[in-house]
Amino acid sequence: MGTRPTPEQLAAAAGTTVPDVLAPGLDVLFCGINPGLYSAVLGLHFARPGNRFWPALHRGGFTPRQFDPSEQHELLALKLGVTNVAERATARADELSDDELRAGGQALIAKVERAEPRWLAVLGIGAYRLAFNDPKARVGRQERRIGPTRVWALPNPSGLNAHWTPAGLAEEFAALRTQLVTERPSNGLHPQ
Numbered sequence: 106m107g108t109r110p111t112p113e114q115l116a117a118a119a120g121t122t123v124p125d126v127l128a129p130g131l132d133v134l135f136c137g138i139n140p141g142l143y144s145a146v147l148g149l150h151f152a153r154p155g156n157r158f159w160p161a162l163h164r165g166g167f168t169p170r171q172f173d174p175s176e177q178h179e180l181l182a183l184k185l186g187v188t189n190v191a192e193r194a195t196a197r198a199d200e201l202s203d204d205e206l207r208a209g210g211q212a213l214i215a216k217v218e219r220a221e222p223r224w225l226a227v228l229g230i231g232a233y234r235l236a237f238n239d240p241k242a243r244v245g246r247q248e249r250r251i252g253p254t255r256v257w258a259l260p261n262p263s264g265l266n267a268h269w270t271p272a273g274l275a276e277e278f279a280a281l282r283t284q285l286v287t288e289r290p291s292n293g294l295h296p297q
Contacts, residue, residue, distance in 0.1 A: 110143055110146040114146045115142040115143065115146060115196075116142075117146075118143075118146045118194050119142060119145075119194060119195065119196070120193050120194060121140075121193075121194050122140065122145070122192045123140040123144055123145055123150055123189070123192075123194070125186065125187065125188045125189075125216075126178060126180055126181060126186045126187040126188075127186045127187075127216070128181050128186060129220050129221060130184070130220075131184050131220065131222040131223070132184040132185060132222065132224065133167070133184070133186070133223065133224045133225075133281070133285065134186045134187070134188060134217065134220065134222040134224070134225050134254075135158075135162075135185065135187050135188075135226045135228060136187075136188050136189060136190055136213060136225060136227045137151065137187070137188075137189045137229070138189065138190055138201070138228065138229045138232040138261065139191040139194065139195060139198055139209075140193075140194040140195075141153050141194065141196065141197075141263075142194055142195070142196050144174075144194065147174070147175075149175060149177055150174060150187040150189075151187075151262065152174040156262055156263055157262040157271055158262040160271060161262050161271070161275050161277075162185075162278060164271075164274075164279070165274075165276075165277070165278025165279040165282050166279055166282040167183065167185060167278065168180075168183060168185075186220075186222065188213070189209070190209040190213055190227065190229075190232050190236050191206060191208075191209040192212075193205070197265070198229070198261070198263070203235055206232055206235040207235060207236060207238070210235070210236025210237050210238075213225075214251055217251045217252070217254050218252050221252060221253055221254060222254055223253075223254065223255065224255050224257055224281065224284075224285060225251060225254050225255070226256075227256070227257070227258050227259065228259050228260070229259075229260070230244055230258050230260065230261070232261070233247075233258045237256075242258055243258070244258050244277060245257065245258065245277075245280065246284065257281050257284070259274075259277050259278065259281065260273070260274055260277055262274055
């Protein structure tokens with residue numbers, strides 16, 4: 106992945122953004138809370154060493170091998186994408202205000218309405234609850250739809266999230282993958 110960002114580069118990355126990995130008609134659009142500073146410096150999603158997104162994505166059955174963050178655009182060939190609830194990079198997700206997460210949720214809804222992925226998978230149950238005003242939501246399939254897009258909440262894969270082990274994260278990612286495979290439409294249309 107290259108050289109680690111310097112403290113000066115990390116400080117300068119505060120408030121910057123990481124471009125989406127997005128195309129119309131994806132199977133799953135994975136949605137982080139917001140970019141960390143390390144990711145913002147590199148311009149790559151989930152780039153900080155210790156983030157468990159890439160291992161969980163692979164162990165959950167979405168990728169044929171564990172991708173490096175620098176290979177994020179290869180996800181598009183697998184009909185997968187990555188975005189964030191809030192675009193602003195911070196050192197920690199808890200630096201975002203509730204209002205910022207709610208506004209990010211509205212912007213995310215508009216993005217999903219345009220791209221129409223089969224599934225939106227929000228990574229972080231707390232952020233999901235705030236962004237979608239659903240305080241009782243639990244990890245897993247949600248009742249909410251955004252147009253034809255179904256919604257799934259996954260645990261936050263950050264290494265700071267000690268509540269979830271790598272095996273537990275992989276299991277939750279695999280549950281979404283199983284749902285995706287069992288309802289794959291044969292006609293290329295979104296399942297109803």
